[in-house]
Amino acid sequence: MHARSLLPGLLAGALLVGCSDGSNLAIEQGYGPQPQLPAPREGLLPTVNIAPAVGWPDGGKPAAAVGTQVNAFAGGLDHPRWLYVLPNGDVLVAESNAPAREPSGLKDWIAGKVMAKAGAGVPSADRISLLRDADHDGVAELRTVFLEQLHSPFGMVLVGDRLYVANADALVRFPYQAGQTRIEADGVKVTDLPAGINHHWTKNVIASRDGSKLYVTVGSNSNVGENGMEMEKGRAAIWEVDPASGHKRLFASGLRNPNGLAWEPVSGKLWTSVNERDEIGDDLVPDYITSVRDGGFYGWPYSYFGQHVDARVQPQKPELVAQAIVPDYALGAHTASLGIAFADRAQLPPFKEGLFIGQHGSWNRKPHSGYKVIFVPFKDGMPSGMPQDVLSGFLDGEAQAMGRPAGVVVDGQGALLVADDVGNLIWRVSAKASE
Numbered sequence: 525m526h527a528r529s530l531l532p533g534l535l536a537g538a539l540l541v542g543c544s545d546g547s548n549l550a551i552e553q554g555y556g557p558q559p560q561l562p563a564p565r566e567g568l569l570p571t572v573n574i575a576p577a578v579g580w581p582d583g584g585k586p587a588a589a590v591g592t593q594v595n596a597f598a599g600g601l602d603h604p605r606w607l608y609v610l611p612n613g614d615v616l617v618a619e620s621n622a623p624a625r626e627p628s629g630l631k632d633w634i635a636g637k638v639m640a641k642a643g644a645g646v647p648s649a650d651r652i653s654l655l656r657d658a659d660h661d662g663v664a665e666l667r668t669v670f671l672e673q674l675h676s677p678f679g680m681v682l683v684g685d686r687l688y689v690a691n692a693d694a695l696v697r698f699p700y701q702a703g704q705t706r707i708e709a710d711g712v713k714v715t716d717l718p719a720g721i722n723h724h725w726t727k728n729v730i731a732s733r734d735g736s737k738l739y740v741t742v743g744s745n746s747n748v749g750e751n752g753m754e755m756e757k758g759r760a761a762i763w764e765v766d767p768a769s770g771h772k773r774l775f776a777s778g779l780r781n782p783n784g785l786a787w788e789p790v791s792g793k794l795w796t797s798v799n800e801r802d803e804i805g806d807d808l809v810p811d812y813i814t815s816v817r818d819g820g821f822y823g824w825p826y827s828y829f830g831q832h833v834d835a836r837v838q839p840q841k842p843e844l845v846a847q848a849i850v851p852d853y854a855l856g857a858h859t860a861s862l863g864i865a866f867a868d869r870a871q872l873p874p875f876k877e878g879l880f881i882g883q884h885g886s887w888n889r890k891p892h893s894g895y896k897v898i899f900v901p902f903k904d905g906m907p908s909g910m911p912q913d914v915l916s917g918f919l920d921g922e923a924q925a926m927g928r929p930a931g932v933v934v935d936g937q938g939a940l941l942v943a944d945d946v947g948n949l950i951w952r953v954s955a956k957a958s959e
Contacts, residue, residue: 546890565805577643679728784864791905871938
């Protein structure tokens with residue numbers, strides 16, 4: 525065997541073992557409106573600390589917060605990532621993964637190996653399933669294939685009698701009638717979305733309160749622009765889309781990988797969760813939630829958390845760094861915070877005013893971060909305290925991932941549903957009955 529053919533295996537082995545001394549900060553120090561941001565630590569190889577995906581043992585489930593209980597709402601799914609609740613209480617589940625493609629280089633090949641070990645290496649099912657709990661016992665008794673032959677679907681939103689689905693490459697719409705369990709009609713493209721190499725493939729969508737506009741997230745095509753900024757046109761952004769014409773305009777930019785979208789009930793502002801950059805240490809950069817300003821720029825790739833310049837990005841743009849908005853609330857480094865849902869419709873007494881967040885979990889921090897569902901309390905429309913655990917225990921005693929929470933949503937009965945794309949099920953968190 526030639527030395528060249530040995531190189532990928534040797535490098536992959538080194539990465540899978542990990543290459544750093546680990547974090548210097550407790551993960552809690554990376555939370556809140558003013559997180560600790562240490563000096564960057566850039567090494568030859570980044571930290572890799574994968575929690576191998578093993579799934580749940582028989583009878584296994586995460587630990588629920590005091591005053592709540594958790595049960596499996598539905599199982600046997602195929603990499604469930606995102607959730608949406610229809611007006612009649614039916615639950616839509618996007619069973620999806622990244623579009624298939626050949627690795628474009630050594631780094632890409634290694635990344636694929638890393639993601640496969642973490643449970644993200646399965647082919648995309650490219651469908652949306654419908655779950656119905658008609659007897660309201662907290663378990664879905666009906667499951668149907670609602671839509672199929674999609675293209676890495678993620679976000680979903682219903683406006684009137686039209687269901688909008690954010691595929692990896694386009695926003696499409698389908699006709700919908702209340703109560704139907706399958707859509708046979710072909711979709712109509714509303715607008716194209718940046719795709720291509722798809723470093724970040726997920727696209728989320730939410731409607732304005734009056735349904736006249738849609739807001740769509742598009743993640744970056746790289747970590748910090750290393751593929752060239754020409755490849756980042758239209759990316760790392762939230763777009764406002766006119767659903768009637770398909771015309772879109774840039775609503776906010778500099779958001780490396782925005783995922784969750786939700787309207788804050790007091791202020792009426794749009795909030796998003798954002799996955800920040802990697803490879804400058806176990807303690808940088810914290811993911812975050814933030815309100816989104818129309819026309820706002822949030823730093824990526826030139827800076828993070830306001831004016832903290834990322835020296836790896838050349839040439840720099842000091843005029844943009846000066847404009848960079850400081851996010852409202854940090855969520856810890858590498859937690860991979862994805863789904864968000866405000867608690868205004870929830871019936872969970874411990875969690876009355878605030879935001880539920882699904883933290884998918886780290887692959888590049890020692891010790892691991894995330895792997896839980898948390899609640900950030902709010903007051904007067906803004907975060908007002910440290911997070912509280914809602915669901916924990918997704919890692920076993922050997923730091924293996926039994927599950928990884930992704931999308932979260934409040935169901936029609938006020939319980940919290942959590943998509944688990946390693947456990948391949950949906951968890952339901954409800955209020956514990958008084959004894």
